[in-house]
Amino acid sequence: MEKELRVSKIAEGTVIDHIDAGRALYVLRILGLTGAEGLTIAVVMNVPSQKLGRKDIVKVEGVTLRRDQVSKIALIAPSATINIIRNYDVIEKVKVSVPPLVEGLLRCVNPNCITNQPNEPVTSKFRVLTIRPLRLRCEYCGAELNHNDVVAQLAGGTR
Amino acid sequence: MRKGSDIITILDLRREDLESLFEETDLMLRAVERGERLEVLKGRIMATAFFEPSTRTKLSFQTAMLRLGGGFIDLPPEELSSRAKGESFADTIRMLDSYADVIVIRHRLEGAARFAAEIAEHPVINGGDGTRDHPTQAMIDLYTVRKAFGTIDGLVYGVLGDLKYGRAARSFILALTLYKPKKVYLISPPQLSFRPETLALLEEKSIEFEEVYSISEVIAELEVLYVTRIQRERFPDPMEYEKIRGSYRVSADILKGAKERLIILHPLPRVDELTYDVDSTNHAWYFKQARFGVPLRMALLKRLLAG
Numbered sequence: 005m006e007k008e009l010r011v012s013k014i015a016e017g018t019v020i021d022h023i024d025a026g027r028a029l030y031v032l033r034i035l036g037l038t039g040a041e042g043l044t045i046a047v048v049m050n051v052p053s054q055k056l057g058r059k060d061i062v063k064v065e066g067v068t069l070r071r072d073q074v075s076k077i078a079l080i081a082p083s084a085t086i087n088i089i090r091n092y093d094v095i096e097k098v099k100v101s102v103p104p105l106v107e108g109l110l111r112c113v114n115p116n117c118i119t120n121q122p123n124e125p126v127t128s129k130f131r132v133l134t135i136r137p138l139r140l141r142c143e144y145c146g147a148e149l150n151h152n153d154v155v156a157q158l159a160g161g162t163r
Numbered sequence: 164m165r166k167g168s169d170i171i172t173i174l175d176l177r178r179e180d181l182e183s184l185f186e187e188t189d190l191m192l193r194a195v196e197r198g199e200r201l202e203v204l205k206g207r208i209m210a211t212a213f214f215e216p217s218t219r220t221k222l223s224f225q226t227a228m229l230r231l232g233g234g235f236i237d238l239p240p241e242e243l244s245s246r247a248k249g250e251s252f253a254d255t256i257r258m259l260d261s262y263a264d265v266i267v268i269r270h271r272l273e274g275a276a277r278f279a280a281e282i283a284e285h286p287v288i289n290g291g292d293g294t295r296d297h298p299t300q301a302m303i304d305l306y307t308v309r310k311a312f313g314t315i316d317g318l319v320y321g322v323l324g325d326l327k328y329g330r331a332a333r334s335f336i337l338a339l340t341l342y343k344p345k346k347v348y349l350i351s352p353p354q355l356s357f358r359p360e361t362l363a364l365l366e367e368k369s370i371e372f373e374e375v376y377s378i379s380e381v382i383a384e385l386e387v388l389y390v391t392r393i394q395r396e397r398f399p400d401p402m403e404y405e406k407i408r409g410s411y412r413v414s415a416d417i418l419k420g421a422k423e424r425l426i427i428l429h430p431l432p433r434v435d436e437l438t439y440d441v442d443s444t445n446h447a448w449y450f451k452q453a454r455f456g457v458p459l460r461m462a463l464l465k466r467l468l469a470g
Contacts, residue, residue: 144274
């Protein structure tokens with residue numbers, strides 16, 4: 005008998021694979037899912053992966069991701085692949101990518117940055133310096149954000 | 164540096180840009196000394212928008228524009244302008260951009276000048292934003308070193324004071340990364356030392372530097388000493404400030420151990436970090452440095468507006 009844990013296939017929805025080990029719960033928070041929505045959700049954590057050593061997987065039935073959610077997932081899980089499932093088949097597979105410039109998704113950590121002024125029509129912009137470890141620099145004030153800052157902002161926790 | 168470009172940080176310029184700007188500054192200095200009236204920017208208008216106090220930067224920009232034959236408009240203090248009614252920074256800049264050919268801006272918020280440059284079609288010059296950048300001050304500082312030594316490379320520099328929050332000190336260091344100083348001593352109390360990203364830039368540019376905690380340790384080696392103010396309000400405990408301030412005060416007495424050719428620069432205003440008895444020594448270059456503000460800003464305005 006096979007001793008591996010098996011998670012059943014979903015009919016319609018999204019499978020997010022190759023999430024950095026231990027970060028699946030952040031992905032759920034980015035998707036705004038708590039489990040109380042009644043959707044079928046499978047979260048698999050710390051399973052062996054050829055590419056990452058260990059990885060997490062999230063399967064959500066009946067949900068398609070918005071563009072901003074994909075961009076946020078890319079920052080927290082830069083190797084993730086997003087599989088769109090219809091009728092049990094993968095109809096589209098997208099590898100997330102971290103853009104060189106992240107616009108409007110994050111807040112600058114510097115309270116004296118012009119982008120933190122409530123009444124100014126300014127969108128935050130961060131230059132991606134490195135992806136692993138994640139380091140971004142504010143295009144306006146030069147302040148740097150790291151992985152913990154990004155997790156705190158996008159998924160409301162730190163690691 | 165092209166006509167019409169913005170000057171937000173000193174790193175917007177390359178070394179060649181600075182060299183060419185300094186040559187232009189030499190010409191402007193000569194013209195000012197001869198009392199010549201230039202007309203190179205006749206009919207052009209500069210807007211000065213200073214949301215923070217300033218003496219030298221604003222007045223020297225305005226003088227520079229007048230000496231080039233142009234004119235200026237000045238944003239009134241907050242209580243006398245529409246900002247008191249809640250007008251946004253962005254709308255203020257948009258308005259100035261429609262009136263003037265160039266905008267010089269100072270603001271307490273970091274990134275304000277870059278944001279202004281995104282909004283304005285005309286060139287924006289950063290006259291100081293928060294604790295980040297003061298590029299024209301750095302240009303004046305380097306120009307002063309060049310006047311004193313004929314070169315900026317190969318010298319031993321000391322930068323003293325509040326390196327963490329002081330935009331003049333930070334901009335001076337950024338400017339030095341475009342050159343090849345022999346060594347740079349960073350002289351400050353540990354709680355006011357440069358931020359890691361500034362130190363990382365020095366490393367990246369292979370500039371030899373050392374952080375030290377007292378001026379007397381290194382004074383004998385220096386050729387250029389850049390003095391900035393240590394702000395008392397940065398210290399939560401006033402007693403701690405009283406304890407350390409003596410280590411960062413430059414006086415004629417300290418300078419007894421200095422090289423004869425040492426020059427002292429200060430972006431001014433000074434409080435008590437540079438005593439008056441230094442003024443009469445040959446080391447005092449800070450008033451010359453302040454005077455160079457006009458010809459240098461003339462050269463810059465000419466380059467940005469007339470090419």
